Amino acid sequence: FLALPLAGFLLARALFDLRDAGVLGGGLAAFLAPAGLALLWLLPVVRQTASHAPEAGELARAFVQYEGHLEVAGSGAYRVAPELVARSGAVAVAALAAIPLAGLAARRRWAAFVLGGSLAVLLVVLVPELFMRVSDAVSLSQSRRLAGFVPFAFAFAGGAYVLARLLGMLVLPVALIAGIALQVAYPGDFTARLEEGGGPAGLVFFALVGGAAALAAGAAVRADVGRPRREWLACAAAVLFVLPVGLHAARTWTPSEARLPSPLTEELVEALRERVPERAVVFSDLETSYRVAAFAPVYVAAGPPAHVADTGENRPYERRRDVLEFFRTGDLGIPRRYGAGYLVVDRARFDLRPDLPVVHEDERFTLYRLGG
Numbered sequence: 001f002l003a004l005p006l007a008g009f010l011l012a013r014a015l016f017d018l019r020d021a022g023v024l025g026g027g028l029a030a031f032l033a034p035a036g037l038a039l040l041w042l043l044p045v046v047r048q049t050a051s052h053a054p055e056a057g058e059l060a061r062a063f064v065q066y067e068g069h070l071e072v073a074g075s076g077a078y079r080v081a082p083e084l085v086a087r088s089g090a091v092a093v094a095a096l097a098a099i100p101l102a103g104l105a106a107r108r109r110w111a112a113f114v115l116g117g118s119l120a121v122l123l124v125v126l127v128p129e130l131f132m133r134v135s136d137a138v139s140l141s142q143s144r145r146l147a148g149f150v151p152f153a154f155a156f157a158g159g160a161y162v163l164a165r166l167l168g169m170l171v172l173p174v175a176l177i178a179g180i181a182l183q184v185a186y187p188g189d190f191t192a193r194l195e196e197g198g199g200p201a202g203l204v205f206f207a208l209v210g211g212a213a214a215l216a217a218g219a220a221v222r223a224d225v226g227r228p229r230r231e232w233l234a235c236a237a238a239v240l241f242v243l244p245v246g247l248h249a250a251r252t253w254t255p256s257e258a259r260l261p262s263p264l265t266e267e268l269v270e271a272l273r274e275r276v277p278e279r280a281v282v283f284s285d286l287e288t289s290y291r292v293a294a295f296a297p298v299y300v301a302a303g304p305p306a307h308v309a310d311t312g313e314n315r316p317y318e319r320r321r322d323v324l325e326f327f328r329t330g331d332l333g334i335p336r337r338y339g340a341g342y343l344v345v346d347r348a349r350f351d352l353r354p355d356l357p358v359v360h361e362d363e364r365f366t367l368y369r370l371g372g
Helices: 003-016 018-048 056-065 090-105 109-126 128-138 140-149 152-185 201-221 232-252 266-275 286-295 316-329 333-337
Strands: 070-072 078-080 281-283 342-346 358-361 365-369
Touching: 003 018, 003 109, 003 140, 003 201, 056 140, 078 109, 078 128, 078 140, 090 109, 090 152, 090 201, 090 232, 109 128, 109 140, 109 152, 109 201, 128 140, 152 232, 266 286, 266 358, 266 365, 281 286, 286 316, 286 342, 316 333
Parallel strands: 281 342
Antiparallel strands: 070 078, 342 365, 358 365
């Protein structure tokens, strides 16, 4: 994904100043070489996953999973919903609006990155034929994330740079007023399925069309607004724009439940590390297993399907069914079928007391040895 805006940068810079093409091409090749080797190493696993070149059933599941992130045409073609691209609030909206301004600084390398990188990403996520091919290769769960690789920060800073040159000191009140207005109008939609409508879809297409026009004009004219008379002016404008965004964030911030401490007790973690052999298989519920694998050098029999490669060998959904069945019935044949040597029971969630040797017990968890 990172290579896509970098390749766009290379092409745009070649249009603006061909002398840089060789150096930038070498840099891109140096970036792609180790990444390509890693991809080759992963390729056998990728080909086994259900989300790679998915069948109709897997696609249907993905559309339900990522409802709101995609637009599906009557023909079955699909792409990223443009509202997703602009979902992250006032700064992202301003950055998209500022993309065409980079055409006024075509001699600057940052301008080539903003125009080439933005167009490369926007074309792939908004043109169904391109987006569907990428999704077949990397899965819908990942391809939708490509929208976040628009170079927002560079477009925002570059827009402030150009406007500081064009407006002079007037850019300061303009930036503050724009920051307040956009924060009120587009505070950001951070819900899982864009339940609040996402960002302005029309602006995303404006960025695409305006960016293409700016790229063409920049290649023809090679404009350069020059340096602001006072270097601090562009920085001050950017600070004034983000000030209302930051104040709103500070006033409304609350900790995310996802960032709360792990429920695993220190005593259980110590027992897993000290009393369970490395590479042993531990059976537990999905949430506990997910954390056990993070804290101890052991295998787990199952994990949340969203965090497990959906291959024929992994069978994450079948494993989830087996975990639910075990904690419903207590059938020890289920964990033994997975070769588990140890069982962790979260007594705060499950009323299960199997007749097994207890390795460790604390105020919440019991660690059992399954034996033969």
